[in-house]
Amino acid sequence: MTKSRIQEMAKPYMEYDMIQSHTSLPDFPEARTRLLLAFLNAKGIQEENRNLFALVTSLVQVGLDTHDQVPESNELKEQNEARSRQLKVLAGAYFSSRFYNLLSQAGQIDIIKQLSLSICEVNRMKMNFYLQMKQLKLTAEEYLQQSVNIKTQLFLSFNKMISDGYLKVWPEILTGFTKCEVLVKEMFRADSLHQFRNSWGFWHLLQFGTKEERSYLSSDKTDGGLIRSMLQKYNIAGKLSQMLDEQLEHLKEIIRKLEPSNLTEELFRLQETYYRFVGMPQLLEER
Incomplete structure (x- = not known):
């Protein structure tokens, strides 16, 4: 899948030498970002704002996904593994925090509230999901459905901005x-x-x-x-x-x-x- 302009805009926030040298990042949510852009465009949201909304949402998603990659155990013997774990924790928090900074600078306080509520809901969903995993109480279909629900939650924050004809x-x-x-x-x-x-x-x-x-x-x-x-x-x-x-x-x-x-x-x-x-x-x- 070719890179969108939003992924190019996200590069300055994601491509740090320390991160690239010592750990890996999850995939950029390219498809979901393109979908959000397309539907916001259909609503007539001006380009500057729709690019901003897609950028901050993708950064939050990458942050949440980065934290998912942190190993459960903290007993890492190799120095490289320990450094990778620490960087994932820090990088995830950094990506997740950028949405507040970028939106507050643009005066988009309502979007900060919407995304913050969605982040809380994603974390709640993940906790229930991981508990079911640990207890081995999932079917394959439930696993698939819950994985999809967790990945769509942030992007559903923008329901109020979707055109009535596509809502x-x-x-x-x-x-x-x-x-x-x-x-x-x-x-x-x-x-x-x-x-x-x-x-x-x-x-x-x-x-x-x-x-x-x-x-x-x-x-x-x-x-x-x-x-x-x-x-x-x-x-x-x-x-x-x-x-x-x-x-x-x-x-x-x-x-x-x-x-x-x-x-x-x-x-x-x-x-x-x-x-x-x-x-x-x-x-x-x-x-």
Whole structure:
């Protein structure tokens, strides 16, 4: 997916030598940012303001996602690992704080309030989500739905700025594209043993695996060969690819029902960027 102007605007706040040298950052929420820009544009929000709103929302999202990457354990023996953990904590807090500074300078106090309330709601949702994970009380569908809900919450802060003609379809389209984003990420996780724990594939296997397989997954064992065989046995990557294909077709039908406009053109362009991932499982198998 090509970088948007908002991602270019975010570079000065994100590209610090210390961060790039010692830790990694989560992916920029490109699709959700483009969606927000497109719908704000359809409302007639002036360019300066819609760029500002998209920028600060993406920075908050990156901040929250950065904190998600902080390891649960603080017992890091290697100096590089300890430094990476500390930088993730600091970077996440820095990105999250920039929205207040940028919006207050622009006099957008109402947006500060909206985003602050959404941040609180995201953190509440995450706490419940992590508790369910820890207790192994999630189905694969619940995992997917809650992941999508958490990722859309910040962007739903702007419901009041969406044109009346698109107000009903905005949450559905945002949720649909975010689901595509999550499915693509889960396809990559299905090809990485390091990221398997608590992935969609993990919850699917815990739900539909044999008694022995579920018992193994509930333990802390990490037999890479066994996990790989289970992923192939239950065709996890293929199932994710099929779900992505179905979601894209669903989005296509929603967009087709809208009156042709610059907004629908942008939605179709954004949708096309995901179709290349539908055949990804086969490409991974051929490597």
